[in-house]
Each structure stands twice: as structure tokens, then as C-alpha cells.
Amino acid sequence: MAKDKKLVEAITSMDTDFAQWYTDVVKKAELIDYTSVKGCMVIKPAGYAIWENIQKELDARFKATGVENVYLPMFIPESLLQKEKDHVEGFAPEVAWVTHGGLEPLQERMCVRPTSETLFCDFYAKEVQSYRDLPKVYNQWCSVVRWEKTTRPFLRSREFLWQEGHTAHATAEEAQERTIQMLNVYADFCEEVLAIPVIKGRKTDKEKFAGAEATYTIESLMHDGKALQSGTSHNFGDGFAKAFEIQYTDRDNRLQYVHQTSWGMTTRMIGAIIMVHGDDSGLVLPPRIAPVQVMVIPIAQHKEGVLDKAYAIREELLKAGFRVKADDSDKSPGWKFSEQEMKGIPVRIEIGPKDIEAGQAVIVRRDNREKTIVSLDELAGKLAEVLDTMQKEMLERARAHRDAHTYDVTDYGEFVKTLEEKPGFVRAMWCGDQACEDKIKEETAATSRCMPFEQEKLSDTCVCCGRPAKAMVYWGKAY
Amino acid sequence: MAKDKKLVEAITSMDTDFAQWYTDVVKKAELIDYTSVKGCMVIKPAGYAIWENIQKELDARFKATGVENVYLPMFIPESLLQKEKDHVEGFAPEVAWVTHGGLEPLQERMCVRPTSETLFCDFYAKEVQSYRDLPKVYNQWCSVVRWEKTTRPFLRSREFLWQEGHTAHATAEEAQERTIQMLNVYADFCEEVLAIPVIKGRKTDKEKFAGAEATYTIESLMHDGKALQSGTSHNFGDGFAKAFEIQYTDRDNRLQYVHQTSWGMTTRMIGAIIMVHGDDSGLVLPPRIAPVQVMVIPIAQHKEGVLDKAYAIREELLKAGFRVKADDSDKSPGWKFSEQEMKGIPVRIEIGPKDIEAGQAVIVRRDNREKTIVSLDELAGKLAEVLDTMQKEMLERARAHRDAHTYDVTDYGEFVKTLEEKPGFVRAMWCGDQACEDKIKEETAATSRCMPFEQEKLSDTCVCCGRPAKAMVYWGKAY
Numbered sequence: 034m035a036k037d038k039k040l041v042e043a044i045t046s047m048d049t050d051f052a053q054w055y056t057d058v059v060k061k062a063e064l065i066d067y068t069s070v071k072g073c074m075v076i077k078p079a080g081y082a083i084w085e086n087i088q089k090e091l092d093a094r095f096k097a098t099g100v101e102n103v104y105l106p107m108f109i110p111e112s113l114l115q116k117e118k119d120h121v122e123g124f125a126p127e128v129a130w131v132t133h134g135g136l137e138p139l140q141e142r143m144c145v146r147p148t149s150e151t152l153f154c155d156f157y158a159k160e161v162q163s164y165r166d167l168p169k170v171y172n173q174w175c176s177v178v179r180w181e182k183t184t185r186p187f188l189r190s191r192e193f194l195w196q197e198g199h200t201a202h203a204t205a206e207e208a209q210e211r212t213i214q215m216l217n218v219y220a221d222f223c224e225e226v227l228a229i230p231v232i233k234g235r236k237t238d239k240e241k242f243a244g245a246e247a248t249y250t251i252e253s254l255m256h257d258g259k260a261l262q263s264g265t266s267h268n269f270g271d272g273f274a275k276a277f278e279i280q281y282t283d284r285d286n287r288l289q290y291v292h293q294t295s296w297g298m299t300t301r302m303i304g305a306i307i308m309v310h311g312d313d314s315g316l317v318l319p320p321r322i323a324p325v326q327v328m329v330i331p332i333a334q335h336k337e338g339v340l341d342k343a344y345a346i347r348e349e350l351l352k353a354g355f356r357v358k359a360d361d362s363d364k365s366p367g368w369k370f371s372e373q374e375m376k377g378i379p380v381r382i383e384i385g386p387k388d389i390e391a392g393q394a395v396i397v398r399r400d401n402r403e404k405t406i407v408s409l410d411e412l413a414g415k416l417a418e419v420l421d422t423m424q425k426e427m428l429e430r431a432r433a434h435r436d437a438h439t440y441d442v443t444d445y446g447e448f449v450k451t452l453e454e455k456p457g458f459v460r461a462m463w464c465g466d467q468a469c470e471d472k473i474k475e476e477t478a479a480t481s482r483c484m485p486f487e488q489e490k491l492s493d494t495c496v497c498c499g500r501p502a503k504a505m506v507y508w509g510k511a512y
Numbered sequence: 513m514a515k516d517k518k519l520v521e522a523i524t525s526m527d528t529d530f531a532q533w534y535t536d537v538v539k540k541a542e543l544i545d546y547t548s549v550k551g552c553m554v555i556k557p558a559g560y561a562i563w564e565n566i567q568k569e570l571d572a573r574f575k576a577t578g579v580e581n582v583y584l585p586m587f588i589p590e591s592l593l594q595k596e597k598d599h600v601e602g603f604a605p606e607v608a609w610v611t612h613g614g615l616e617p618l619q620e621r622m623c624v625r626p627t628s629e630t631l632f633c634d635f636y637a638k639e640v641q642s643y644r645d646l647p648k649v650y651n652q653w654c655s656v657v658r659w660e661k662t663t664r665p666f667l668r669s670r671e672f673l674w675q676e677g678h679t680a681h682a683t684a685e686e687a688q689e690r691t692i693q694m695l696n697v698y699a700d701f702c703e704e705v706l707a708i709p710v711i712k713g714r715k716t717d718k719e720k721f722a723g724a725e726a727t728y729t730i731e732s733l734m735h736d737g738k739a740l741q742s743g744t745s746h747n748f749g750d751g752f753a754k755a756f757e758i759q760y761t762d763r764d765n766r767l768q769y770v771h772q773t774s775w776g777m778t779t780r781m782i783g784a785i786i787m788v789h790g791d792d793s794g795l796v797l798p799p800r801i802a803p804v805q806v807m808v809i810p811i812a813q814h815k816e817g818v819l820d821k822a823y824a825i826r827e828e829l830l831k832a833g834f835r836v837k838a839d840d841s842d843k844s845p846g847w848k849f850s851e852q853e854m855k856g857i858p859v860r861i862e863i864g865p866k867d868i869e870a871g872q873a874v875i876v877r878r879d880n881r882e883k884t885i886v887s888l889d890e891l892a893g894k895l896a897e898v899l900d901t902m903q904k905e906m907l908e909r910a911r912a913h914r915d916a917h918t919y920d921v922t923d924y925g926e927f928v929k930t931l932e933e934k935p936g937f938v939r940a941m942w943c944g945d946q947a948c949e950d951k952i953k954e955e956t957a958a959t960s961r962c963m964p965f966e967q968e969k970l971s972d973t974c975v976c977c978g979r980p981a982k983a984m985v986y987w988g989k990a991y
Contacts, residue, residue, distance in 0.1 A: 066635065069592060070622065073585035075635050078650070081581050102560050106552035106671055107586075107624075107655060108608075113548060126614050129587075131624065133609040134659035134670075143549065145586075145610065145624070156545060156554050171557070176586060176654070180613035191613075192585055 044375075046313050051257040058307055059186045062316040062376050072184035072191035076300070079376060082324035083303050084194060088174060090226050090322075091196065091298065094218050095172055100198060103171045105152045108143040113151045117276040120150060123243020127179045129191075145178040150244065150269075150295060153199035154277035161291060164203055164283050170211070172198040187304035188261075188512050195299035201279065201291040205270065208292035212268040215296040216249045219264035227302065228319040228427040229253050229309050230435055231263060232458075232507055234483030239467045242295075246270035252482045252507060254435040255308035258456020260482050260509035263305055266296035304512070309431050310400070316377030317400050319427050320420040327416065328373045329359040332366050332385030342389050346382060346412065353413040355420075374399060379423060380416070398423050400430075443492040448508075452477040458509045462502035464495035473497055473508065482507040523854075525792050530736040537786055538665045541795040541855050551663035551670035555779070558855060561803035562782050563673060567653060569705050569801075570675065570777065573697050574651055579677060582650045584631045587622040592630045596755040599629060602722020606658045608670075624657040629723065629748075629774060632678035633756035640770060643682055643762050649690070651677040666783035667740075667991050674778035680758065680770040684749065687771035691747040694775040695728045698743035706781065707798040707906040708732050708788050709914055710742060711937075711986055713962030718946045721774075725749035731961045731986060733914040734787035737935020739961050739988035742784055745775035783991075788910050789879070795856025796879050798906050799899040806895065807852040808838040811845050811864030821868050825861060825891065832892040834899075853878060858902060859895070877902050879909075922971040927987075931956040937988045941981035943974035952976055952987065961986040 044061060045053040059065055064080035076084065092102075108131060115121045128144035146152065157169060174196045184190050198215060202208040216233060223229045231251035241248035245267040253263045274280070274290040283289050310317040320326050327350060331343040340361055347359040360369045366383075373381045383395040394412060396405045396419050407415040438457030442448045451459050463469060463481070470481055484504045495502050523540060524532040538544055543559035555563065571581075587610060594600045607623035625631065636648060653675045663669050677694060681687040695712060702708045710730035720727035724746040732742045753759070753769040762768050789796040799805050806829060810822040819840055826838040839848045845862075852860045862874040873891060875884045875898050886894040917936030921927045930938050942948060942960070949960055963983045974981050 066638065068585055068631070069589055069634060070585055070587050073587060075585070076583040078580035078582055081583055084583075085581065101557035102564065103557055104555040104560055104563075104655075104673060106547055106549055106554070107657070108549050108552060108671070110548055128614065129610045130612040131608045132611045135606050135608075152547070155548060159545065176583075178586070192587070194583060 044313060044315060047256065047311075054311075054313070055304075055307060056186070058311055058315055058375075064303065064307075064316075065186045070191070072181060074186050074190055076194075079324070080303060083306070083318070083322060084300055086322050086324060087298075087302060088196075091218075091222055092174075094222060095196075095198070098170075098214060098218065100170050100172045102173060104173050104175070105146075105149055105156065107146050107175070109146055109149075109151055110141050110143050112141060113155055114144060116151060116154070117244050117273055120244035120273075124148065124179075127181060129178050129180050146175075147177055147179045148295075148297070149173070149175075149177075149197055149199065150273060151277075153295075154273050154279060154293075157201050157291065157293075158277050158279045161201060161279055161281050164281055167201060167203045167281060167291065168207065168211075169201040170198075171200065172196055185304075185512075187301050187307075189301075193300050195297050198294070198296045200294045201274075202293070203281070203283070203289070203291065205292045208268055208270070208294050212247070212249060212266045212294045212296070215294070216251065216264070216266040219266070219296070219298055220251050222298075223251060223253065223263060223302075224428060226319070226321045227306055227309075228321075228424060228431060229263070229305055230428060230432040232483060232485050234485035234507065236265075236483055237463075237467070237470060237481045237506070239470050240481060242267045244269065244272060246272060250483050252509075253305055253309065254438060254458060254509075255305070255512070256311070256434070257308065258438050258510075260458065260507075260511040261301070261305050261308070262482070262511065263302060264296070264298040267294060269293040269295065310427060311377070314371070315375035317427070318377040318379055320379040320424045323356065323377070323379050325356050325358050325376075325378050326380070326420060327355055327357045328369075328378045328381045329357065330366060330369045330373065330381050330383055331359070331361065332383055332388075334361065336386045338389060339384065339386060343384055346384060346394065346409075350413060350416065353417075355413075355416065380419060382412075382416075400427055441491055443496060445496055448473075448496050449477055452479045452508065452510070456510070458482070458507050460489075460491065460505055460507055461496035462490075462492050462494060463504055463506045464498055464500045465503035466495075466498065466500075469495060469497035477508075477510075479508045479510050482509050482511065523792060523794060526735065526790075533790075533792075534783075534787060535665070537790055537794055537854075543782065543786075543795075544665045549670070551660060553665050553669055555673075558803070559782060562785070562797070562801060563779055565801050565803060566777075566781060567675075570697075570701055571653075573701060574675075574677070577649075577693060577697065579649050579651045581652060583652050583654070584625075584628055584635065586625050586654070588625055588628075588630055589620050589622050591620060592634055593623060595630060595633075596723050596752055599723035599752075603627065603658075606660060608657050608659050625654075626656055626658045627774075627776070628652070628654075628656075628676055628678065629752060630756075632774075633752050633758060633772075636680050636770065636772075637756050637758045640680060640758055640760050643760055646680060646682045646760060646770065647686065647690075648680040649677075650679065651675055664783075664991075666780050666786075668780075672779050674776050676776045677774060679773045680753075681772070682760070682762070682768070682770065684771045687747055687749070687773050691726070691728060691745045691773045691775070694773070695730065695743070695745040698745070698775070698777055699730050701777075702730060702732065702742060702781075703907060705798070705800045706785055706788075707800075707903060707910060708742070708784055709907060709911040711962060711964050713964035713986065715744075715962055716942075716946070716949060716960045716985070718949050719960060721746045723748065723751060725751060729962050731988075732784055732788065733917060733937060733988075734784070734991070735790070735913070736787065737917050737989075739937065739986075739990040740780070740784050740787070741961070741990065742781060743775070743777040746773060748772040748774065789906060790856070793850070794854035796906075797856040797858055799858040799903045802835065802856070802858050804835050804837050804855075804857050805859065805899060806834055806836040807848075807857045807860045808836065809845060809848045809852065809860050809862055810838070810840065811862055811867075813840065815865045817868060818863065818865060822863055825863060825873065825888075829892060829895065832896075834892075834895065859898060861891075861895075879906055920970050922975060924975055927952075927975050928956055931958045931987065931989070935989070937961070937986050939968075939970065939984055939986055940975035941969075941971050941973060942983055942985045943977055943979045944982035945974075945977065945979075948974055948976035956987075956989075958987045958989050961988050961990065
């Protein structure tokens with residue numbers, strides 16, 4: 034038992050130091066390792082398997098809406114990056130520059146893509162000639178680089194993995210439709226698969242993407258009350274099209290600019306899973322995204338028939354379509370429980386001599402430790418129910434936590450006090466002026482997260498300046 | 513018909529100019545597009561979908577042997593690259609160097625990975641402590657950069673996609689076993705899925721990977737008689753382990769070095785598919801790798817019921833598990849046939865008013881244009897047979913072509929003449945001395961492709977110097 038304790042005690046408690054707890058989980062659940070390049074990490078098998086499941090789920094949802102995958106180069110010549118003014122201003126300060134190829138200096142330096150709008154525009158300018166060539170609905174899975182000063186595993190790393198969708202349409206309406214369609218794909222994926230509830234809304238001009246006409250976002254709340262931007266979808270209008278001369282001839286033989294969108298989701302969602310669902314025993318993975326859903330743990334495995342029964346259960350459940358492993362190592366059951374909990378495996382099945390005699394097994398949920406004694410005849414069916422219930426309850430619990438940490442405020446003094454004392458979202462009215470956003474950020478460190486699609490009128494005036502209000506905004510401190 | 517002709521005539525004939533034919537197919541089958549960075553290409557949907565199928569097939573085969581996927585950074589600090597002497601000499605001349613992060617120069621420049629041995633070694637040095645930590649059998653899917661002077665789509669590009677497996681083992685035997693196991697995975701994949709026959713063998717020291725103890729390869733022959741190295745698997749022994757100090761304590765508590773392997777396959781296999789199976793009408797995709805296996809093409813689609821029947825056939829075949837599309841565009845059937853052929857879709861199903869009346873459809877194979885008239889009741893079953901037969905015959909045809917272009921030679925004059933006049937593999941004996949390889953390369957431009965596992969004794973002496981022979985070697989001009 035000393036060993037078991039050691040494993041558990043090695044994690045800092047969430048309430049003591051949330052940042053340290055996060056780092057501990059990331060390491061102890063074997064999701065990542067640090068490398069000799071600051072801000073670049075190794076994503077280890079347990080972490081990468083989560084990303085593979087995210088890819089599989091998202092990719093299928095994308096393809097169901099007509100998305101096709103492509104791959105564009107990782108290098109952007111400096112002159113190409115500079116074609117759209119706002120875009121280059123937004124990204125140039127944080128790109129990595131390649132200056133030499135082999136032993137020779139390059140004629141023009143190139144950056145490693147921080148995002149690929151400019152490359153897609155260059156590509157579309159050649160590909161799109163006629164209305165028959167539209168729409169283009171392309172996506173790529175790749176890594177991108179942003180030379181950030183402060184880095185944290187998954188949440189903010191200098192290189193990260195993501196997908197970036199880039200589309201070109203004949204009309205503004207179609208571009209807007211696609212922008213919202215993809216935001217909805219992200220929102221549904223987060224809620225249905227990751228059990229993370231999200232607020233859908235639009236970013237203010239201050240917070241929108243460099244070069245976009247409008248940025249839409251899904252915002253989620255972490256356990257510590259900080260917000261996380263979880264996916265964005267941008268409508269570019271024809272701004273990039275004009276900068277890159279992406280034109281097509283319409284049915285009436287007139288030259289028109291295309292209307293574009295882009296949308297992305299990244300490995301930071303693994304950070305979100307950790308911070309929304311984790312607890313002081315480690316990671317808790319929602320069943321639908323967990324690479325291993327069930328760990329079969331034999332009790333008193335030296336006794337005759339126990340290991341065989343554990344293997345038989347594993348085989349039966351694999352056949353039934355669950356992702357299952359059995360822990361037949363020479364560690365103690367208590368140690369195995371701790372490991373299964375640390376790694377966030379949604380349920381364990383305990384099976385010992387007495388269980389076998391009684392023709393039963395014990396299913397233990399990772400999230401609330403609820404035990405269910407199940408007849409071995411009904412194991413697969415009951416397991417499906419337990420995982421299903423767990424998935425639903427994890428979403429409900431996260432939603433309840435978010436709602437309990439969302440505050441409506443109309444008075445500026447209370448606004449500042451709430452942001453200082455109560456971690457969470459603050460909903461308040463805003464006049465639409467960036468000066469108020471700047472003031473709020475300076476005085477509270479909070480930013481406008483979004484103007485939610487579901488608007489409410491909390492009062493007539495801006496919480497900050499008292500002038501007439503234009504929109505209700507979610508405010509919060511963010512990762 | 514004028515339009516149909518134009519589409520077909522746009523390809524150069526293979527016999528006229530194979531290199532130009534290749535470039536034409538790559539463009540006209542819409543696999544890639546060029547970009548403003550020389551040697552970097554856009555892989556378009558039709559090309560990327562082939563890569564996705566390659567990934568899916570290979571990844572499943574890897575995982576069945578216990579491989580786990582990970583992701584390591586794309587940057588390698590210069591000091592890390594330099595740790596293994598042979599390795600840095602092999603790669604330093606062709607890497608891209610990052611010198612600035614954001615607005616500031618880096619303290620130490622980094623290269624974009626040309627391959628990740630050094631990163632995996634750095635990682636394993638921390639991860640591996642005890643025999644309990646072994647083996648490590650990791651793989652990553654990513655892009656790598658090699659700043660080549662001469663580039664060609666898929667075959668040699670400055671950035672390309674691949675997978676790289678990197679393993680660490682307790683013993684030399686286990687490392688050697690894994691090296692050969694993965695070579696066999698590649699060989700089986702090429703023959704079973706890509707219908708490309710391969711020669712398995714070992715590289716000479718001159719041709720082996722920078723830093724490897726032994727490199728194993730699968731070599732295939734393109735339609736023009738040039739060889740293509742199609743996959744390699746390296747045994748590093750403990751060379752990298754010593755350079756990077758990757759040590760573990762064994763069961764007897766003694767410190768030991770690990771033994772390592774690495775193995776990779778790349779997007780150049782798309783080039784191999786084109787050059788092994790393509791013809792003067794364009795691409796020909798083996799059914800098992802084709803993103804679209806069947807194109808349903810309605811004849812006289814303006815007549816009542818024709819389009820509906822085409823859609824019904826598509827739905828039926830989709831349900832039966834085939835990858836199917838129907839071409840309901842307003843182009844002529846002849847134009848649609850040309851397009852389907854250019855894109856290499858394995859079969860088309862022609863369905864017109866007379867077919868419907870007779871309760872039948874026509875299946876046309878892409879590779880040999882063979883037509884089969886099939887009763888609509890038996891369509892799915894017959895289609896499966898046709899695709900199956902086509903897959904097998906494509907492999908057989910490629911094997912027959914390779915065998916017909918493989919020459920056994922014992923005399924040096926004949927050796928030089930054969931390499932000059934007859935494109936293909938030349939099998940000849942070799943003394944084991946690199947001087948003979950150098951001479952042969954200088955005088956014929958051919959290189960030793962491999963020492964095949966299946967050795968034959970063609971004569972007692974080296975074809976080049978006349979000294980006693982040590983091995984039979986496949987020689988050839990290569991991509």
C-alpha cells in the first residue's frame with residue numbers, strides 16, 4: 034500500500050495549486066514529455082491516442098458535410114505572408130524563420146506556417162477560374178508553429194497539431210452559412226464526444242482573427258473558472274480574395290471575387306479534457322474519446338482461474354466492440370486501481386475468486402467511483418449502459434459547474450469584484466466600443482470571450498461606460 | 513467528341529517521353545499542384561485521398577505488431593543533430609535552418625527534421641531506465657524536409673509526408689527481428705494493396721542509411737525500367753545508443769545499451785503507383801487503394817429513368833461496401849469515360865436505356881478495358897469479382913514486366929551494355945568492395961539496389977574486378 038499511496042500523493046491537489054495539478058496530471062498520466070526545444074513537446078502514446086480519436090471523430094463529421102482533405106507546404110515565403118496587411122501584422126511577430134537551405138542562404142526567407150490562409154489563397158488564385166470550380170471546401174491536418182513566449186503543454190505550445198479548413202464560395206451568403214455550419218460541427222463534437230459544454234458566439238473586433246471580417250467561437254469553462262477558446266470559425270468576406278486576386282467568372286460571364294472561410298481545432302482540446310473532467314486522482318476521460326474504455330483488473334490473480342477469467346472477459350468485451358485492456362502485471366490491485374484512475378480510463382472491471390464463484394463482476398466508474406455488481410451473463414449490456422450514463426453525466430456535471438460559475442452583473446464595481454473574487458464567466462452588457470474592452474482588460478485581466486448567439490438584455494447600458502448597450506458579452510480570464 | 517479528344521491528347525505518350533508523361537498524369541489526374549516554393553507541392557484531394565488509404569492500411573498493420581503512435585517536435589537543435597557523427601554528415605548538407613523565432617535571433621539554430629533519429633534518441637535517453645521500459649515501439653506520421661537540388665512531384669520533394677518508426681530493444685536479436693518484421697510489413701503491403709512486386713534485400717555499406725549498422729530495402733521497378741527504393745528498415749545496433757547514452761539496467765542490475773531500429777515509407781509510393789500501373793490514358797489505381805473504386809456513368813441520361821437507375825446502382829453498391837460515385841454532370845459519356853480513365857478509377861459501370869430494358873449493366877475495367885455485361889441482380893457480386901481479379905492481374909502484370917526486364921550478366925562488357933541499352937534490373941556478382949560500386953556508378957550511372965535475400969550464384973567472380981564474389985546484387989538506374 035505504501036507504493037499505491039506514493040503514486041497518488043505525487044499529484045498536487047487541484048485546490049492547492051491548479052497549475053501544478055495540471056502539470057502533474059499531464060506528466061503522470063503519461064500524455065507528454067518535455068524536449069530540449071523550449072515550448073515543443075513529445076506527445077506520448079497515451080496522449081496521441083486521444084488526438085487520433087479526436088481526428089477520427091472530427092474528420093468523419095467534416096466529410097459528412099462535403100469537406101475534402103489536402104496537404105499544403107509548411108513554408109510560406111515572406112512576400113506571400115505579407116500580402117494581406119492585417120494578417121501579417123497579426124502573425125509576423127511570432128513566426129519561426131527559415132533562412133538557409135542546406136549550406137546556402139535562401140534568396141527569400143520563409144516562415145514555418147503559423148496558419149495557412151496565405152498558402153490556400155495562393156493555391157485558390159490558380160485553381161478557381163469559373164463558378165464551376167466553386168465551392169472549394171478543403172481541410173488539412175498538420176502542425177503549425179507560433180513562437181510564443183510563455184508555453185504550457187497542450188494549451189500553448191510553440192508547435193501544435195491541428196486541422197485547418199479553408200473554403201472559397203461564390204457568394205457571401207454561402208460563406209456565412211459554411212462558417213456557422215463548421216462552428217456547429219465543433220460545438221456538437223465538444224458536447225457529444227468530449228462532454229464539454231460550450232457557449233457559441235461571435236468575437237468582438239478586438240478579439241477576432243487577423244484578417245477576418247468576423248470570427249465565431251465556442252468557449253468552454255475549465256474547472257478553475259478560467260475560459261478556454263475551444264474552436265474558431267472565421268468569415269473572411271472577400272478581403273483575402275482581393276489581396277490575392279482570387280476571381281471567378283460567374284454564369285453571366287462577369288468577374289467576381291470569392292468569399293472565404295477558415296476554421297480550426299487543435300491539440301489544446303486535450304488540455305480542455307484534462308481541466309474540465311480531471312480530479313485529484315488524475316485524468317478522467319469521457320468514454321467516447323477514451324483510447325482505452327475499460328481496464329479489467331484481476332483480484333488475487335495468483336489463484337487458479339482468475340487470470341483466465343480476466344482474459345475471457347477482455348476477449349468478450351473486445352468482440353462486443355469496446356476498447357479494453359486487462360492489467361495482468363505483478364503489481365497489487367490497489368496499485369493497478371491508482372494507475373487506471375491516474376490515466377483516466379473510464380471504468381475498471383474488478384474480478385476475483387469470490388466474484389467468479391458468484392458469477393459476477395464489479396464495474397467501477399472512474400468519475401464518481403460508483404460500483405455496480407453485474408452478473409457475468411449481462412456484462413456487455415450493463416457495461417454499455419454504465420459508459421453511456423457516465424458520458425451523459427459528465428456533460429451534465431460540467432454544464433452544472435459552468436452554470437454555477439456564471440454571474441450576471443450590471444454594476445461596474447460588482448463586475449470588477451466578481452472577476453476578482455469569483456472565477457468563472459461574467460455576463461454583462463457592452464456598448465460596442467473597444468475602449469471599454471481595453472479598460473476592462475487593464476483593470477481586471479479579463480477579456481470579452483464572445484457575444485453569445487443567445488442574447489439576453491440584462492440592462493440598457495454598458496457595464497463599463499454607462500452608454501447605451503449593444504450586446505450582452507461573456508467576460509472571463511482565459512487560457 | 514472534339515472535347516474528349518482534347519482531354520486525352522493532352523497527355524504525352526509514355527514511350528515518347530516518360531518523364532513528361534509522368535508530369536502530365538500528376539497534373540491531369542489532379543493529384544498535385546505546384547507552389548511558389550520550389551520543390552514543395554500541394555497534394556490535392558485526389559492525391560491526398562490515396563495517401564489517407566495508404567496511412568489507414570499501413571497504420572492497421574503497424575498496430576497489429578504492437579506499434580504505438582506518438583508525435584515529436586519538428587525542430588532539432590543543431591547540437592542534437594551533431595551527436596552521431598555519420599548521421600550529421602549524411603543530413604547536414606540538405607536541411608533547412610531556422611535562425612529566428614519571431615523578431616529575435618535564436619541562441620542556437622535549429623533544423624527542420626529531415627528524419628527524427630536524434631529526437632527519438634534524446635527522448636528514449638530519458639524514458640528508458642530499466643529492462644521493464646523495453647521495448648519501445650513507436651511511430652509517427654509527419655512531414656519532413658530535405659533541401660534537394662533536383663525535385664519531382666512525389667518522387668523527390670523538399671517537403672514530403674511519411675511515417676517513421678523508431679524502436680529500442682534490450683537485445684541485438686530483438687532489434688534485428690523487428691527490422692526484418694517491418695520490412696516484411698512493407699513488402700506485403702506493396703504487393704497485396706498497391707499491386708507492386710518488390711525485391712527484398714540488404715543495402716551495401718555505400719548505400720546504407722547515415723548512422724545505420726545495416727539497411728534493408730524493398731526495391732521495385734517502374735514501367736520505364738528504372739528502380740525505385742520503396743521502403744527501408746534500418747538496424748542501428750547500439751551506435752546511436754552510445755552517442756546518446758541510452759542505457760537500461762538489466763535483470764541482473766547491469767547497465768546495458770539499447771539496440772535500435774527505424775523504418776519509413778513515404779508519399780513517393782504515390783509516384784510508384786503512377787509509374788508501375790499508369791498508361792497513355794492516365795492513372796490506373798489498384799482497387800484496394802483507390803479512393804473511388806467505381807464510377808457509375810449514365811448513357812443518354814436525359815432519357816427517363818436513366819439517372820434514377822444510376823443513382824439506385826450507386827446506393828446499392830455503397831451499401832455493399834464499395835467506394836462509388838456517379839457522374840451526373842452535363843458532359844458527354846465519352847468525356848466522362850476519359851475523365852474516369854485519366855483519374856485511374858478502377859472500373860466504370862455504364863448504364864443506358866437499352867441496358868435498363870435488358871435488366872443489365874456494363875462493367876468496364878480500367879486496366880485492360882475488358883467489358884463484362886452483368887445482370888443487375890448480380891451486380892454487387894460480379895463487381896467484387898471483377899475488382900478482385902483486376903487487383904490480382906495488376907500485380908501479376910507488374911511482376912511479369914519486372915521479370916522481363918531483369919537480366920543476369922557475368923561479363924563486364926555485357927554488364928555495361930545491358931545497363932546502357934536495356935532499362936531494368938541487372939543481376940550480377942560483386943566482390944563486396946566499394947571501389948567496384950564507385951566504378952560501376954561512374955561508368956553506367958547505375959547503383960547497387962540491394963543484395964537480395966534470395967541469393968543465386970551466377971558465377972564465382974565479381975562482374976567488375978574479377979576477384980572472388982561475395983554476393984549477387986541487383987543493379988539499376990534509380991529514381
